[in-house]
Amino acid sequence: MTIQMNQSLSVDCAVFGFNGKSLKVLLIERRYYKPDTHLDPLKLPGAMILENETLPEAAYRVLEEATGLKNVYLKQMEIFSDPKRVSGEELEWINRYHGIRSERVVTVGYYALVKLDARTVAYTTAKGAQWVDVDSIQRLAMDHKQILTTALSVLCREMLQSPVAFELLPRKFTIRALQNLYSAVLGIEIDNRNFRKKILASGFLTPTSEKEQGVAHKPAQYYTFNRNAYKKAVKEKLKLGFINNWKY
Amino acid sequence: MTIQMNQSLSVDCAVFGFNGKSLKVLLIERRYYKPDTHLDPLKLPGAMILENETLPEAAYRVLEEATGLKNVYLKQMEIFSDPKRVSGEELEWINRYHGIRSERVVTVGYYALVKLDARTVAYTTAKGAQWVDVDSIQRLAMDHKQILTTALSVLCREMLQSPVAFELLPRKFTIRALQNLYSAVLGIEIDNRNFRKKILASGFLTPTSEKEQGVAHKPAQYYTFNRNAYKKAVKEKLKLGFINNWKY
Protein backbone atom coordinates (compact mmCIF):
# COMPACT_ATOMS: atom_id res chain seq x y z
CA MET A 1 0.00 0.00 0.00
CA THR A 2 1.23 3.41 -0.91
CA ILE A 3 0.54 6.78 0.52
CA GLN A 4 -1.96 8.66 -1.59
CA MET A 5 -0.49 11.54 -3.61
CA ASN A 6 -1.87 13.58 -6.50
CA GLN A 7 -5.09 14.17 -4.68
CA SER A 8 -7.22 17.26 -4.39
CA LEU A 9 -9.27 18.62 -1.56
CA SER A 10 -12.55 20.34 -2.22
CA VAL A 11 -15.40 21.84 -0.25
CA ASP A 12 -19.07 21.39 -1.06
CA CYS A 13 -21.76 23.42 0.61
CA ALA A 14 -25.38 22.56 1.22
CA VAL A 15 -26.91 26.02 1.48
CA PHE A 16 -30.33 26.00 3.11
CA GLY A 17 -33.06 28.62 3.05
CA PHE A 18 -36.60 28.75 4.37
CA ASN A 19 -39.43 30.46 2.49
CA GLY A 20 -41.98 30.21 5.27
CA LYS A 21 -43.36 26.96 4.00
CA SER A 22 -40.60 24.54 3.14
CA LEU A 23 -36.88 24.07 3.34
CA LYS A 24 -34.91 24.87 0.19
CA VAL A 25 -31.38 24.11 -0.88
CA LEU A 26 -29.29 25.99 -3.39
CA LEU A 27 -28.33 24.02 -6.50
CA ILE A 28 -26.10 24.92 -9.40
CA GLU A 29 -26.36 23.71 -12.94
CA ARG A 30 -22.98 22.55 -14.10
CA ARG A 31 -21.59 23.00 -17.55
CA TYR A 32 -20.50 20.02 -19.56
CA TYR A 33 -17.42 19.86 -21.62
CA LYS A 34 -19.24 17.64 -24.04
CA PRO A 35 -22.93 17.88 -24.82
CA ASP A 36 -24.00 14.24 -24.83
CA THR A 37 -23.05 13.37 -21.31
CA HIS A 38 -25.47 11.61 -19.06
CA LEU A 39 -24.03 13.00 -15.86
CA ASP A 40 -26.51 14.61 -13.48
CA PRO A 41 -26.56 18.34 -14.15
CA LEU A 42 -27.38 19.70 -10.69
CA LYS A 43 -24.78 19.98 -7.98
CA LEU A 44 -24.07 21.71 -4.71
CA PRO A 45 -21.87 24.80 -4.84
CA GLY A 46 -18.26 23.84 -4.24
CA ALA A 47 -14.63 24.55 -5.05
CA MET A 48 -11.13 23.20 -4.84
CA ILE A 49 -9.03 24.35 -1.95
CA LEU A 50 -6.39 26.86 -2.98
CA GLU A 51 -2.85 27.30 -1.81
CA ASN A 52 -2.63 29.40 1.36
CA GLU A 53 -6.28 28.86 2.10
CA THR A 54 -7.90 26.97 4.96
CA LEU A 55 -11.00 24.89 4.41
CA PRO A 56 -13.33 27.34 6.14
CA GLU A 57 -11.91 30.10 3.98
CA ALA A 58 -12.61 28.06 0.89
CA ALA A 59 -16.15 27.39 2.06
CA TYR A 60 -16.81 31.08 2.72
CA ARG A 61 -15.41 31.89 -0.70
CA VAL A 62 -17.78 29.43 -2.34
CA LEU A 63 -20.66 30.78 -0.36
CA GLU A 64 -20.04 34.40 -1.15
CA GLU A 65 -19.69 33.59 -4.82
CA ALA A 66 -22.93 31.64 -4.83
CA THR A 67 -25.07 33.95 -2.70
CA GLY A 68 -23.33 37.31 -2.52
CA LEU A 69 -23.50 37.03 1.25
CA LYS A 70 -20.61 37.41 3.61
CA ASN A 71 -21.80 36.77 7.11
CA VAL A 72 -23.43 33.43 6.74
CA TYR A 73 -23.87 30.63 9.22
CA LEU A 74 -21.49 27.96 8.03
CA LYS A 75 -20.48 24.71 9.63
CA GLN A 76 -18.22 21.86 8.74
CA MET A 77 -19.94 18.51 8.70
CA GLU A 78 -18.02 15.48 7.66
CA ILE A 79 -15.49 14.57 5.08
CA PHE A 80 -16.26 12.33 2.14
CA SER A 81 -13.25 10.26 1.35
CA ASP A 82 -14.37 7.20 -0.56
CA PRO A 83 -11.54 6.61 -3.06
CA LYS A 84 -14.15 6.08 -5.75
CA ARG A 85 -16.51 8.91 -4.83
CA VAL A 86 -15.53 10.66 -8.04
CA SER A 87 -14.09 8.51 -10.76
CA GLY A 88 -14.41 7.84 -14.45
CA GLU A 89 -16.33 10.48 -16.28
CA GLU A 90 -16.99 12.53 -13.15
CA LEU A 91 -13.29 12.71 -12.31
CA GLU A 92 -12.58 13.59 -15.90
CA TRP A 93 -15.12 16.39 -15.66
CA ILE A 94 -13.50 17.77 -12.54
CA ASN A 95 -9.99 17.66 -13.95
CA ARG A 96 -11.15 19.26 -17.16
CA TYR A 97 -13.21 21.90 -15.40
CA HIS A 98 -10.43 22.96 -13.06
CA GLY A 99 -7.52 22.35 -15.37
CA ILE A 100 -5.84 19.96 -13.01
CA ARG A 101 -4.72 16.35 -13.05
CA SER A 102 -5.97 14.72 -9.91
CA GLU A 103 -6.32 11.04 -9.20
CA ARG A 104 -8.61 11.43 -6.26
CA VAL A 105 -10.81 14.13 -4.85
CA VAL A 106 -11.67 14.16 -1.18
CA THR A 107 -14.33 16.67 -0.26
CA VAL A 108 -15.35 18.33 2.95
CA GLY A 109 -19.06 18.88 3.38
CA TYR A 110 -20.29 22.15 4.80
CA TYR A 111 -23.77 23.27 5.50
CA ALA A 112 -24.87 26.87 5.48
CA LEU A 113 -28.02 28.68 6.56
CA VAL A 114 -29.13 31.87 4.86
CA LYS A 115 -32.05 34.23 5.17
CA LEU A 116 -33.98 33.85 1.95
CA ASP A 117 -34.77 37.49 1.27
CA ALA A 118 -35.58 39.05 -2.09
CA ARG A 119 -32.07 40.35 -2.61
CA THR A 120 -30.48 36.96 -2.11
CA VAL A 121 -32.98 35.20 -4.32
CA ALA A 122 -32.37 37.79 -7.04
CA TYR A 123 -28.63 37.34 -6.76
CA THR A 124 -28.69 33.57 -6.92
CA THR A 125 -31.15 33.32 -9.77
CA ALA A 126 -29.16 35.90 -11.73
CA LYS A 127 -26.25 33.51 -11.32
CA GLY A 128 -28.31 30.68 -12.75
CA ALA A 129 -28.63 28.87 -9.47
CA GLN A 130 -31.94 27.61 -8.12
CA TRP A 131 -33.57 27.11 -4.74
CA VAL A 132 -35.04 23.65 -4.75
CA ASP A 133 -37.41 22.07 -2.26
CA VAL A 134 -35.27 19.55 -0.36
CA ASP A 135 -37.98 16.91 -0.43
CA SER A 136 -38.18 16.94 -4.20
CA ILE A 137 -34.54 16.15 -4.88
CA GLN A 138 -33.94 12.69 -6.26
CA ARG A 139 -30.47 12.74 -7.72
CA LEU A 140 -27.51 15.09 -7.84
CA ALA A 141 -24.09 15.13 -9.43
CA MET A 142 -21.38 12.88 -8.01
CA ASP A 143 -22.16 12.00 -4.39
CA HIS A 144 -23.84 15.32 -3.69
CA LYS A 145 -27.13 13.68 -2.88
CA GLN A 146 -25.39 11.88 -0.05
CA ILE A 147 -23.79 15.11 1.12
CA LEU A 148 -27.22 16.73 1.12
CA THR A 149 -28.71 13.87 3.12
CA THR A 150 -25.96 14.23 5.69
CA ALA A 151 -26.52 17.96 5.82
CA LEU A 152 -30.21 17.49 6.47
CA SER A 153 -29.62 15.15 9.35
CA VAL A 154 -27.04 17.49 10.81
CA LEU A 155 -29.47 20.37 10.46
CA CYS A 156 -32.16 18.44 12.32
CA ARG A 157 -29.77 17.70 15.13
CA GLU A 158 -28.55 21.28 15.32
CA MET A 159 -32.07 22.66 15.34
CA LEU A 160 -32.66 20.73 18.52
CA GLN A 161 -29.46 21.77 20.22
CA SER A 162 -28.81 25.34 19.31
CA PRO A 163 -30.67 28.35 18.01
CA VAL A 164 -29.71 27.91 14.37
CA ALA A 165 -33.35 28.31 13.35
CA PHE A 166 -32.95 32.06 13.56
CA GLU A 167 -30.35 31.95 10.81
CA LEU A 168 -33.10 30.87 8.45
CA LEU A 169 -35.64 33.48 9.50
CA PRO A 170 -35.68 37.21 8.77
CA ARG A 171 -34.52 39.49 11.54
CA LYS A 172 -38.12 40.10 12.59
CA PHE A 173 -40.41 37.14 12.69
CA THR A 174 -43.54 35.88 14.38
CA ILE A 175 -43.57 33.05 16.86
CA ARG A 176 -45.72 31.14 14.43
CA ALA A 177 -43.05 31.45 11.71
CA LEU A 178 -40.49 30.00 14.10
CA GLN A 179 -42.87 27.20 14.96
CA ASN A 180 -43.54 26.48 11.28
CA LEU A 181 -39.82 26.25 10.66
CA TYR A 182 -39.31 23.71 13.43
CA SER A 183 -42.35 21.85 12.31
CA ALA A 184 -41.22 21.72 8.67
CA VAL A 185 -37.61 20.77 9.26
CA LEU A 186 -38.25 18.23 12.00
CA GLY A 187 -41.46 16.94 10.48
CA ILE A 188 -43.38 17.10 13.74
CA GLU A 189 -46.59 18.76 14.85
CA ILE A 190 -46.26 21.35 17.56
CA ASP A 191 -48.92 22.77 19.83
CA ASN A 192 -48.77 26.51 19.24
CA ARG A 193 -49.80 27.46 22.78
CA ASN A 194 -47.10 25.41 24.43
CA PHE A 195 -44.51 26.37 21.87
CA ARG A 196 -45.19 30.02 22.56
CA LYS A 197 -44.99 29.47 26.27
CA LYS A 198 -41.71 27.59 26.03
CA ILE A 199 -40.01 29.96 23.65
CA LEU A 200 -41.10 33.07 25.54
CA ALA A 201 -40.06 31.53 28.84
CA SER A 202 -36.58 31.03 27.44
CA GLY A 203 -36.17 34.78 27.23
CA PHE A 204 -34.44 34.58 23.89
CA LEU A 205 -37.06 36.60 22.02
CA THR A 206 -37.37 40.35 22.20
CA PRO A 207 -40.72 41.76 21.12
CA THR A 208 -40.65 44.58 18.59
CA SER A 209 -43.27 47.27 18.25
CA GLU A 210 -44.45 45.87 14.93
CA LYS A 211 -47.30 43.55 14.10
CA GLU A 212 -48.31 41.55 11.10
CA GLN A 213 -50.48 43.38 8.58
CA GLY A 214 -53.13 42.20 6.18
CA VAL A 215 -53.43 38.69 7.52
CA ALA A 216 -56.86 37.09 7.72
CA HIS A 217 -56.72 36.66 11.47
CA LYS A 218 -55.50 38.43 14.57
CA PRO A 219 -52.15 39.92 13.61
CA ALA A 220 -49.14 38.52 15.44
CA GLN A 221 -46.34 40.41 17.08
CA TYR A 222 -42.90 40.46 15.50
CA TYR A 223 -39.94 39.37 17.61
CA THR A 224 -36.20 39.41 17.20
CA PHE A 225 -33.72 36.87 18.49
CA ASN A 226 -31.79 38.04 21.51
CA ARG A 227 -28.42 36.40 21.00
CA ASN A 228 -26.93 37.87 24.15
CA ALA A 229 -29.64 36.37 26.30
CA TYR A 230 -28.95 33.04 24.69
CA LYS A 231 -25.21 33.21 25.26
CA LYS A 232 -25.76 34.17 28.85
CA ALA A 233 -28.08 31.23 29.42
CA VAL A 234 -25.61 28.81 27.88
CA LYS A 235 -22.89 29.98 30.19
CA GLU A 236 -25.03 29.55 33.24
CA LYS A 237 -26.10 26.01 32.70
CA LEU A 238 -24.86 22.92 30.99
CA LYS A 239 -27.42 21.63 28.58
CA LEU A 240 -27.90 17.92 28.31
CA GLY A 241 -29.86 15.45 26.39
CA PHE A 242 -28.86 12.00 27.38
CA ILE A 243 -28.92 12.54 31.10
CA ASN A 244 -31.28 15.45 30.96
CA ASN A 245 -30.46 18.86 32.25
CA TRP A 246 -28.55 18.67 35.43
CA LYS A 247 -26.85 21.46 37.18
CA TYR A 248 -25.65 20.09 40.49
CA MET B 1 -4.45 31.87 -6.67
CA THR B 2 -3.76 28.33 -7.65
CA ILE B 3 -5.42 25.11 -6.70
CA GLN B 4 -3.43 23.26 -4.07
CA MET B 5 -1.63 20.16 -5.32
CA ASN B 6 1.14 18.02 -3.78
CA GLN B 7 -0.71 17.79 -0.54
CA SER B 8 -1.21 14.89 1.79
CA LEU B 9 -4.12 13.88 3.94
CA SER B 10 -3.57 12.34 7.32
CA VAL B 11 -5.62 11.17 10.27
CA ASP B 12 -4.74 11.80 13.89
CA CYS B 13 -6.55 10.07 16.72
CA ALA B 14 -7.06 11.21 20.27
CA VAL B 15 -7.57 7.88 22.02
CA PHE B 16 -9.17 8.23 25.43
CA GLY B 17 -9.28 5.79 28.31
CA PHE B 18 -10.58 5.99 31.86
CA ASN B 19 -8.82 4.31 34.76
CA GLY B 20 -11.55 4.92 37.32
CA LYS B 21 -9.97 8.13 38.51
CA SER B 22 -8.99 10.31 35.59
CA LEU B 23 -9.17 10.58 31.85
CA LYS B 24 -6.13 9.42 29.93
CA VAL B 25 -5.03 9.88 26.35
CA LEU B 26 -2.69 7.68 24.37
CA LEU B 27 0.54 9.35 23.27
CA ILE B 28 3.35 8.10 21.10
CA GLU B 29 6.99 9.06 21.27
CA ARG B 30 8.18 9.90 17.82
CA ARG B 31 11.58 9.13 16.45
CA TYR B 32 13.79 11.87 15.16
CA TYR B 33 15.81 11.68 12.05
CA LYS B 34 18.44 13.78 13.73
CA PRO B 35 19.25 13.72 17.42
CA ASP B 36 19.55 17.39 18.27
CA THR B 37 16.08 18.50 17.27
CA HIS B 38 13.99 20.59 19.59
CA LEU B 39 10.66 19.35 18.25
CA ASP B 40 8.20 18.07 20.83
CA PRO B 41 8.60 14.32 21.13
CA LEU B 42 5.06 13.28 22.03
CA LYS B 43 2.30 13.04 19.47
CA LEU B 44 -1.11 11.51 18.89
CA PRO B 45 -1.21 8.30 16.89
CA GLY B 46 -1.78 9.08 13.24
CA ALA B 47 -1.06 8.08 9.67
CA MET B 48 -1.16 9.21 6.08
CA ILE B 49 -4.14 8.12 4.08
CA LEU B 50 -3.31 5.37 1.62
CA GLU B 51 -4.51 4.77 -1.88
CA ASN B 52 -7.80 2.88 -1.96
CA GLU B 53 -8.51 3.73 1.64
CA THR B 54 -11.21 5.94 3.14
CA LEU B 55 -10.48 8.16 6.08
CA PRO B 56 -12.40 6.04 8.58
CA GLU B 57 -10.47 3.03 7.35
CA ALA B 58 -7.23 4.88 7.90
CA ALA B 59 -8.34 5.87 11.38
CA TYR B 60 -9.27 2.30 12.29
CA ARG B 61 -5.93 1.14 10.94
CA VAL B 62 -4.09 3.62 13.15
CA LEU B 63 -6.16 2.59 16.09
CA GLU B 64 -5.65 -1.09 15.71
CA GLU B 65 -1.94 -0.59 15.31
CA ALA B 66 -1.75 1.56 18.40
CA THR B 67 -4.04 -0.44 20.69
CA GLY B 68 -4.50 -3.89 19.16
CA LEU B 69 -8.24 -3.30 19.32
CA LYS B 70 -10.64 -3.68 16.47
CA ASN B 71 -14.08 -2.68 17.62
CA VAL B 72 -13.43 0.71 19.03
CA TYR B 73 -15.70 3.71 19.31
CA LEU B 74 -14.31 6.13 16.75
CA LYS B 75 -15.65 9.42 15.56
CA GLN B 76 -14.56 12.06 13.13
CA MET B 77 -14.24 15.51 14.63
CA GLU B 78 -13.00 18.33 12.51
CA ILE B 79 -10.39 18.94 9.92
CA PHE B 80 -7.26 20.93 10.53
CA SER B 81 -6.40 22.69 7.34
CA ASP B 82 -4.27 25.66 8.23
CA PRO B 83 -1.75 25.86 5.37
CA LYS B 84 1.00 26.37 7.94
CA ARG B 85 -0.10 23.78 10.47
CA VAL B 86 2.96 21.76 9.64
CA SER B 87 5.82 23.58 8.05
CA GLY B 88 9.53 23.99 8.33
CA GLU B 89 11.21 21.35 10.40
CA GLU B 90 7.93 19.59 11.20
CA LEU B 91 7.05 19.24 7.53
CA GLU B 92 10.55 18.03 6.88
CA TRP B 93 10.14 15.41 9.60
CA ILE B 94 6.90 14.17 8.07
CA ASN B 95 8.29 13.97 4.57
CA ARG B 96 11.39 12.21 5.82
CA TYR B 97 9.46 9.85 8.05
CA HIS B 98 7.02 8.78 5.36
CA GLY B 99 9.37 9.05 2.41
CA ILE B 100 7.16 11.49 0.58
CA ARG B 101 7.46 14.99 -0.77
CA SER B 102 4.45 16.93 0.37
CA GLU B 103 4.01 20.68 0.46
CA ARG B 104 1.07 20.66 2.77
CA VAL B 105 -0.53 18.21 5.16
CA VAL B 106 -4.18 18.49 6.02
CA THR B 107 -5.25 16.26 8.86
CA VAL B 108 -8.57 14.90 9.98
CA GLY B 109 -8.98 14.65 13.72
CA TYR B 110 -10.65 11.58 15.18
CA TYR B 111 -11.39 10.74 18.74
CA ALA B 112 -11.65 7.22 20.05
CA LEU B 113 -12.85 5.72 23.31
CA VAL B 114 -11.40 2.48 24.61
CA LYS B 115 -11.86 0.33 27.66
CA LEU B 116 -8.62 0.57 29.56
CA ASP B 117 -8.21 -3.07 30.56
CA ALA B 118 -4.98 -4.81 31.47
CA ARG B 119 -4.58 -6.37 28.04
CA THR B 120 -4.82 -3.06 26.25
CA VAL B 121 -2.47 -1.33 28.65
CA ALA B 122 0.03 -4.15 28.19
CA TYR B 123 -0.23 -3.92 24.42
CA THR B 124 0.24 -0.17 24.24
CA THR B 125 3.11 0.00 26.69
CA ALA B 126 4.83 -2.83 24.85
CA LYS B 127 4.60 -0.61 21.79
CA GLY B 128 6.25 2.23 23.67
CA ALA B 129 3.12 4.33 23.88
CA GLN B 130 1.91 5.87 27.11
CA TRP B 131 -1.41 6.74 28.71
CA VAL B 132 -1.10 10.27 29.96
CA ASP B 133 -3.44 12.18 32.23
CA VAL B 134 -5.15 14.70 29.96
CA ASP B 135 -4.85 17.49 32.49
CA SER B 136 -1.10 17.17 32.67
CA ILE B 137 -0.39 17.67 28.98
CA GLN B 138 1.25 20.98 28.16
CA ARG B 139 2.66 20.62 24.68
CA LEU B 140 2.57 18.08 21.87
CA ALA B 141 4.12 17.71 18.45
CA MET B 142 2.84 19.88 15.62
CA ASP B 143 -0.69 21.08 16.36
CA HIS B 144 -1.60 17.94 18.25
CA LYS B 145 -2.26 19.86 21.43
CA GLN B 146 -4.95 21.75 19.58
CA ILE B 147 -6.40 18.53 18.21
CA LEU B 148 -6.48 17.14 21.73
CA THR B 149 -8.23 20.22 23.05
CA THR B 150 -10.85 19.90 20.35
CA ALA B 151 -11.27 16.22 21.13
CA LEU B 152 -11.83 16.97 24.79
CA SER B 153 -14.52 19.51 24.09
CA VAL B 154 -16.20 17.12 21.65
CA LEU B 155 -16.04 14.38 24.26
CA CYS B 156 -17.72 16.61 26.84
CA ARG B 157 -20.48 17.45 24.42
CA GLU B 158 -20.98 13.82 23.44
CA MET B 159 -21.06 12.67 27.03
CA LEU B 160 -24.06 14.91 27.54
CA GLN B 161 -25.89 13.82 24.42
CA SER B 162 -25.29 10.15 23.96
CA PRO B 163 -24.23 7.16 26.00
CA VAL B 164 -20.57 7.23 24.97
CA ALA B 165 -19.55 6.97 28.61
CA PHE B 166 -20.08 3.22 28.45
CA GLU B 167 -17.35 2.95 25.83
CA LEU B 168 -14.89 3.99 28.51
CA LEU B 169 -16.13 1.60 31.19
CA PRO B 170 -15.70 -2.15 31.44
CA ARG B 171 -18.67 -4.26 30.43
CA LYS B 172 -19.72 -4.58 34.05
CA PHE B 173 -19.54 -1.48 36.17
CA THR B 174 -21.09 0.09 39.22
CA ILE B 175 -23.30 3.13 39.12
CA ARG B 176 -20.68 4.92 41.14
CA ALA B 177 -18.06 4.22 38.47
CA LEU B 178 -20.33 5.74 35.85
CA GLN B 179 -20.91 8.73 38.07
CA ASN B 180 -17.18 9.18 38.68
CA LEU B 181 -16.61 9.15 34.95
CA TYR B 182 -19.15 11.88 34.31
CA SER B 183 -17.82 13.80 37.23
CA ALA B 184 -14.22 13.56 36.06
CA VAL B 185 -14.78 14.37 32.40
CA LEU B 186 -17.26 17.17 32.92
CA GLY B 187 -15.59 18.50 36.03
CA ILE B 188 -18.83 18.72 38.00
CA GLU B 189 -20.02 17.34 41.30
CA ILE B 190 -22.95 14.97 41.15
CA ASP B 191 -25.29 13.89 43.92
CA ASN B 192 -25.01 10.12 43.98
CA ARG B 193 -28.59 9.52 45.11
CA ASN B 194 -30.11 11.56 42.33
CA PHE B 195 -27.70 10.23 39.77
CA ARG B 196 -28.69 6.69 40.63
CA LYS B 197 -32.36 7.55 40.44
CA LYS B 198 -32.00 9.22 37.06
CA ILE B 199 -29.87 6.58 35.48
CA LEU B 200 -31.99 3.72 36.74
CA ALA B 201 -35.18 5.47 35.64
CA SER B 202 -33.78 5.65 32.13
CA GLY B 203 -33.91 1.88 31.94
CA PHE B 204 -30.57 1.69 30.16
CA LEU B 205 -28.85 -0.32 32.87
CA THR B 206 -29.34 -4.03 33.40
CA PRO B 207 -28.35 -5.35 36.81
CA THR B 208 -26.07 -8.36 36.87
CA SER B 209 -25.92 -10.95 39.63
CA GLU B 210 -22.49 -9.78 40.71
CA LYS B 211 -21.41 -7.41 43.41
CA GLU B 212 -18.24 -5.62 44.27
CA GLN B 213 -15.86 -7.55 46.48
CA GLY B 214 -13.34 -6.46 49.06
CA VAL B 215 -14.36 -2.82 49.20
CA ALA B 216 -14.39 -1.06 52.53
CA HIS B 217 -18.09 -0.32 52.40
CA LYS B 218 -21.35 -1.85 51.31
CA PRO B 219 -20.56 -3.59 48.02
CA ALA B 220 -22.31 -2.17 44.97
CA GLN B 221 -24.15 -4.06 42.31
CA TYR B 222 -22.62 -4.42 38.87
CA TYR B 223 -24.65 -3.33 35.87
CA THR B 224 -24.31 -3.61 32.13
CA PHE B 225 -25.39 -1.07 29.54
CA ASN B 226 -28.53 -2.11 27.69
CA ARG B 227 -27.92 -0.73 24.23
CA ASN B 228 -31.20 -1.99 22.87
CA ALA B 229 -33.19 -0.17 25.50
CA TYR B 230 -31.31 2.97 24.61
CA LYS B 231 -31.94 2.64 20.89
CA LYS B 232 -35.59 2.03 21.52
CA ALA B 233 -35.87 5.12 23.69
CA VAL B 234 -34.15 7.26 21.08
CA LYS B 235 -36.61 6.13 18.46
CA GLU B 236 -39.57 6.95 20.61
CA LYS B 237 -38.71 10.45 21.52
CA LEU B 238 -36.76 13.30 20.04
CA LYS B 239 -34.21 14.56 22.47
CA LEU B 240 -33.62 18.23 22.64
CA GLY B 241 -31.46 20.67 24.38
CA PHE B 242 -32.25 24.09 23.12
CA ILE B 243 -36.01 23.81 23.31
CA ASN B 244 -35.99 21.09 25.87
CA ASN B 245 -37.53 17.71 25.38
CA TRP B 246 -40.75 17.91 23.48
CA LYS B 247 -42.69 15.07 22.15
CA TYR B 248 -45.96 16.48 20.82
Added chain:
DNA sequence: CGGACTTAACGTATAAAATACGATAAGTTT
Protein backbone atom coordinates in the same frame (compact mmCIF):
# COMPACT_ATOMS: atom_id res chain seq x y z
C1' DC C 1 -15.51 -8.11 69.39
C1' DG C 2 -17.48 -3.44 68.78
C1' DG C 3 -17.61 1.12 67.27
C1' DA C 4 -16.05 4.22 63.50
C1' DC C 5 -16.21 4.78 58.81
C1' DT C 6 -17.63 4.52 54.03
C1' DT C 7 -20.51 4.03 50.21
C1' DA C 8 -24.96 1.57 48.53
C1' DA C 9 -29.61 1.79 48.21
C1' DC C 10 -34.08 3.43 49.19
C1' DG C 11 -37.36 7.04 50.22
C1' DT C 12 -39.76 11.59 50.69
C1' DA C 13 -40.79 16.35 49.99
C1' DT C 14 -40.48 20.34 47.08
C1' DA C 15 -39.66 22.89 42.94
C1' DA C 16 -39.54 23.31 38.10
C1' DA C 17 -40.76 21.99 33.52
C1' DA C 18 -43.58 19.70 30.08
C1' DT C 19 -48.03 18.81 28.33
C1' DA C 20 -53.02 18.95 27.35
C1' DC C 21 -56.36 21.82 26.36
C1' DG C 22 -60.14 25.73 27.47
C1' DA C 23 -61.35 30.51 26.51
C1' DT C 24 -61.12 35.03 24.60
C1' DA C 25 -59.19 38.56 21.23
C1' DA C 26 -58.48 40.64 16.80
C1' DG C 27 -58.41 40.63 12.55
C1' DT C 28 -60.29 38.97 7.37
C1' DT C 29 -63.61 36.79 4.33
C1' DT C 30 -68.23 36.07 2.60
Added chain:
DNA sequence: AAACTTATCGTATTTTATACGTTAAGTCCG
Protein backbone atom coordinates in the same frame (compact mmCIF):
# COMPACT_ATOMS: atom_id res chain seq x y z
C1' DA D 1 -73.18 40.16 10.89
C1' DA D 2 -71.69 35.51 11.00
C1' DA D 3 -68.00 32.40 9.95
C1' DC D 4 -63.32 31.62 10.08
C1' DT D 5 -58.53 31.81 11.46
C1' DT D 6 -54.73 32.46 14.25
C1' DA D 7 -52.91 35.12 18.48
C1' DT D 8 -52.66 35.29 23.16
C1' DC D 9 -53.62 34.22 27.82
C1' DG D 10 -54.71 30.93 31.31
C1' DT D 11 -55.28 26.59 34.14
C1' DA D 12 -54.90 21.89 35.56
C1' DT D 13 -52.16 17.75 35.41
C1' DT D 14 -48.24 15.07 34.87
C1' DT D 15 -43.51 14.44 34.63
C1' DT D 16 -38.88 15.47 35.86
C1' DA D 17 -35.32 17.63 38.59
C1' DT D 18 -33.39 18.64 42.98
C1' DA D 19 -32.35 18.53 47.93
C1' DC D 20 -31.55 15.74 51.42
C1' DG D 21 -32.89 12.16 55.35
C1' DT D 22 -32.38 7.18 56.57
C1' DT D 23 -31.00 2.49 56.74
C1' DA D 24 -27.94 -1.37 54.98
C1' DA D 25 -23.73 -3.84 54.35
C1' DG D 26 -19.47 -4.17 54.24
C1' DT D 27 -14.12 -2.95 55.97
C1' DC D 28 -10.87 -0.96 59.23
C1' DC D 29 -8.81 -0.28 63.49
C1' DG D 30 -8.55 -0.40 68.35
